[in-house]
Amino acid sequence: PPLHRQRHQFVIDFVKRNKPKKVVDLGCSECCLLKKLKFHREIELLVGVDINGTKVKKKMHGLAPLSTDYLQPSYDQLRIELYQGSVTQRDARLKGFDLVTSIELIEHLTVADVERFSEVVFGYMAPATVIISTPNSEFNPLLPGLAGFRHSDHKFEWTRAEFRSWAVKVCLEFGYEVEFTGVGQAPPGQQETVGFCSQIGVFCRLGGRSGCNMLLGDDAEDVFSHTLLYSI
């Protein structure tokens, strides 16, 4: 299957195993992953955030219930909310989630914004688990006809070591542990040398679901920076 499908399938498999109740997809774009996640009945709150409201609005009505959805006894459990907003800004409505996904998002941020993203996601939102995927630049020589980055909007593409060093720093700062994996296999014999096409970090908050927000003073005032586009 194409790589974007493999990345989404990775999230879906994780959801099947871990059964999160509250999930937010950062950089949800045209809500493709959210449309797949809405069929997972354990989820009670499904949220999408993207800085590009036009992209979000394009296909968001596809998230509305199908008539057959009402035949599912658990269907009324699900609430979906879509926001226009930047992942570099805090929004109190995104605190306390079980799972945050950020699929092919961080490479679109400047290095300064990646710092803000880390603080907002791991320090402020402080979810139980986070899945982050980003291109692995070591794989690029295997992509035919590629000169430079995989997409003109990418601000960087990290090697496995660069991704690891960012991830480990985040873990130390905000109290998480991380495991590395990926999707998109290299041809036999080259997997070790180049790694996966898309690298993935799965972060778990130390202390699990009961762990508390690491930063003091966060609850002093609630910030709402995002704009609600859709709620159903």
Ligand code: SAM
């Ligand atoms: N996650 C989707 C997927 O798996 O196909 C789409 C990834 S797309 C390559 C990157 C998305 O990140 C775009 O929709 C873009 O608008 C969004 N984005 C870029 N900077 C952002 C920011 N600061 N805050 C929120 N979303 C942002």
